[in-house]
Amino acid sequence: QGQLVESGGGSVQPGGSLQLHCAASGFPFSSYYMSWYRQAPGKERELVARIRPNGTTNYADSVKGRFTSSRDIEKKTTVLQMDNLKPEDTGVYYCHSMPLERTFAYWGQGTQVTVSS
DSSP, rough: OEEEEEEEEEEOOOOOOOEEEEESSSSOGEEEEEEEEOOOOOOOOEEEEEEOSSSSSSEOOOTTTEEEEEEEETEEEEEEESSSGGGGGOOEEEEEEEETTTSSOOOOOOOOEEEEO
């Protein structure tokens, strides 16, 4: 059974940086989509960044140029580097994975990110 364990997050002032880590186990990491979602208070969960099995990435328009997602296939980890953070980036961030067929998904437990002065 697949498992995703997140770490990182916390509180930061606007303009600051944070790094989120996701450790994966129990599934063929290199052939799965690896994504980060976030959910702000009172809002629906939204896709922030995704790494496809071929290594290419896509980002939500709201984070382009500020967030970078990467993966280490050997270590089975994915990292979300968040720079120039804004108050609207506040929310619970979730690591997510799914196979090419998109028939099911694994979710991490979520980690809180708060951007406030």
